[in-house]
Structures are given as structure tokens and as C-alpha cells.
Amino acid sequence: MGIITGLFTFLYHFPQIYKWLLKPYYIVSFSMTVAFLLVRKTPGLCEHLSSARDDGNSCEFDWRELEILMFLSAIVMMKNRRAITMEQHIGNLFMFSKVANVILFFRLDIRFGILYLALCVAFVMTCKPPLYMGPEYIKYFSDKTIDEELQRDSRVTWIVEFYANWSSECQSFARIFADLSLKYNCAGLRFGKVDIGRYSDISERYRISTSPLSKQLPSLLLFQGGQEVMRRPMVDNKGRAVTWTFNEENIIREFNLNEIFQKSKKLNKSMSLREKQNSRLQSLAGAKTKKQ
Template sequence: MVKKGKNTNNSETTVDRTQYYDITMNILFAMVSEPYYLLHFLTFFSYFSIRFSTSQLFSPEFAGHLLRRELQALLAFVTLAVVKMVKEETWDGFVADMLLFAKIFLVGISLVVDYHLALWFMFTFLVIYVFTQQPPYMGLGSTAQLTPLQLETLLTEGGTSRFWLVEFRSLFSSTCISTSRVLPELSITFSNKNISFGVIDLGLFPNTAARFGVSIGIPDQLPTFILFENAEEVSRFPEINSVTKASDITKKRLCRHFELDKHLLDYVGGR
């Protein structure tokens, strides 16, 4: 009996190590392959190059003052990272928050060194923001990438699914990027013959927004999730004329709002 327990614990430890290894490799691959992450990494790394190459120019008093400020910034960053790690539901949202905090602390520390250096980093981050964007989640899931014509066909002519939960989003929206894994992960659990999941990119089809009552102005309502039943809208989140934050879009909240548990039970029960 004891040996079985040990084997079970060893197998669980092996699985955990495998998961951590996969996550680490995915992070390293993203840093190298995605311009958004690569440029941020090079920008942050450049501070250390500048810092150590010019350290001999600092007086002992200023060097000690700068080191204290760097340690304070590092402690504050680690504290925020721990808090966000507990609160954030998605990895994409956590990364976006951490990059924002890192930029703020880097510019703040650069101001201690020289304001020209701070201006340089602000300009660099602006260039990165203009020419790159955080990549959306591209992992597992059963979500269909739809065009407006495909959605109209599915809703009007019918198909294999009685219900369609569709996310209207734009990859130009940081909120949509940070929440892009929510619907695919829900689809893994709740997709069946009665309910299907789809995504329409309003950045590619902006005219579709007015057709479904989604605001893409300022402020926008992206992402918007709409549940259809036999071509009729059943419910949506957020409601019309209301704006939501990325922190409001969680798997638990969407599951409760659209009663996904009930739809799954109805399917299992043959209703």
C-alpha cells in the first residue's frame, strides 16, 4: 500500500515537472519568435548593459542611491507579480500586466540615472506599441474562426448546433488580447452537439459590429459575447451600452452568465 502511494506521488511530480517544462519552453519560444516579446526583452536587457557599462562614471554616493532605488523597484515589482498571479485568471492578462509594471519601473529608474535615458525608453516603448502587438492565445480549443457570412449562414440555415456562443473581438484591442484564451478554454469543456463556439474579428469586419449592436467606438464594448439560439439572440455580455474591464471577463463569470453548466447537463440528459 505504501509503495503504491509513493508511485502515485512520483507520477504526479513527474506530470508537474513536465507541465512546468512545457510552460517554460513555450515562454522561451514566444520570446524568440514573437516580435512583441522579443523587442520588450531586448529593451529591458539594454538597461542592464547601459547600467554596468557606465557604472564607473557614478560617484559612490550616487551608485549607492541608485542601487537602493533599484532594489525598491524590484521588491515592488515582485510584490505586484505575486498579487497579480493570484488574481489573474489568464496567462495573457498576467503577462500584459507585468509588462506594463516593468515599463513603469524601468522609466522611473531611468529618471534617477538621467532624464534623457528615460525619454529614450519611453520612445522605444512607443515604437514597440505602434509596430507590434501582444499575440492572441492560439492554443487548444473548439472555437471556429467565423466570417460574418458564415455566421449568418449558421444562424439562418441552421446546422448541427442549436446554440452558438460567439465572441466579437478585435486584435487591435488589448482587452481582447488579454482575454483571448477564455472562450477557447470554455469550449474544451462545454462544446457539444447542442452548443458551439465561434469568434468574429471585428478588426477585419468592422461593418458587422452595427449588425449585432456591438460598439467599437470610444469607449468600445470589446470583447462582446452573444449567445444565439436558432438565429435569435438569447443573451449577451456585456449588456448594450455597458462597458466591462478585462478583469470582469472570466471563465467562471461567462459560465454563470450563459448557464453553460445547464446546457451541458441538458445535452448529457438528452434534452
């Protein structure tokens, strides 16, 4: 049953996966993922490779290579149990496959290992995962605008994501945060983002570490009346981030989005009524001025 469910899930997301794989980043990643498989199975090349098989067939995997590939499959399955988005699933597959390829190539021939490792380093230095460019209702802050915007109207509740473009976790979370903004954004509930990888003074001001080892990226902060009410992930007394899963269900529950959204809709009505009253008063005042 689980296999059938996984198959239907894959088929449902196939158009989206197909679009991802057409992007240069994913094309190169996929090529590097299957590099050892191609080298070991390509006729005319595999015959010249060394092999630890008893039958001497250098175009088939030996028992150690099969062991490494089985261990890779187990690691990817374990990591993907906590993955939320399809980007994270594919990212885990690519990352651990490259690690396995490095080991396999070094075991096959140290020259192949050095060459593949150099290609991996060059890829990491020059290629970044494509950023989410879909629809969203999110305001992007700078170091000069964030405090002013949060304190502009005390009636507005803000949910702000503190992120860094180099963080793969932030890139995977971008789609989820954008979907939430489409569902819940209104006059009384707004969504914002600020790149603390770019504005380091904001990370210090809001006590968010940008170190890759801190696990504080991304961080979601809820502001009401211009003041921070809560944040996820929380930070313990030693400054370490408490593990928290950034999925849509957890965010809706922990931040009480449904309740805040219902209150915000009432605020929208009262704000629209006030705007109408103000416009009427202005029109009456203008009419009186004309008569005078």
C-alpha cells in the same frame, strides 16, 4: 503558505512559461523590462552614470530608485489580483516595468529616457503578442456568414465571442474560450468567433463598441434560435460596459453551460436517430427503385 503555493504554481507552469519566453515578442519585452537593471549594474558602464547616493556608488540603486521599484512591485501585485491567465500576469509585469523604466531612465539622463521611450513606441508599433494557436472547436465568422450560420438550425445554441486582434484582453481570453470549446462543443452547442475589429458593420449591428475605452472587448453573446438571449459584459443605459471577469468559472455559471450541454447531448442522440432513420428510408426507397 501563500509563497509555497505560488512557487509550486510557477514550477507547474514553468514549461509553458519557458516556451513563451522563447518567442521574439517575449524576448524583446523581457530585455526591455530589465534594461535599467542592466544599465545600473553592468561593470564598465555603471561607473560613468550619475547617482544620488551619499557614498557616490553609481553601481547601486539610490533611495529614489528603490522607491520607484517598490511602487512598481505593489502596482503589479494589485493588477495581477484580477489577472486570470499566465499571459495576463506576464503582460502586466512587462507593461508596468516599461513604465517604471521610462521614469528611471529620464531621471538618470534625459537622453537615455528619450532613447528608451522611442524604443518602447517602436516596439508597440511593430510587435504584437503572439496569437493563441492551440486546439479548439471554434467556427470563425465573417460579416457575410454570421447571420446565416446562427439561423441555419434553430435547435443549435451558439456562444459567439466578438473580439479584435489588437485587444490584449481578447488575446488573453483566447485560451480560455478555446478550452471551453474543447469541453462543451457538440452538435447542439457550438462556439464561434468574429473579428469586429475587421468587420466594423457587425460591431454596429450587435451594438458592441470597438473603442479601447469602452471595455466591451471581448464580448460573449449567447444565441438560441438565431436570437440573442444574453451577453457579457452587459451594457447599462448610458452605453457603458458593466465590469465582468472573463474566467472559465464565471462563463460556465452565467451561461449555464452544464445545463445547455446536457440538453444538447440529448439533442445529439435524437439527431443521430433521425439520421439513421432517414438513411434507412433512403436505402429502402433505393431498393424499391431497383426492383421496379
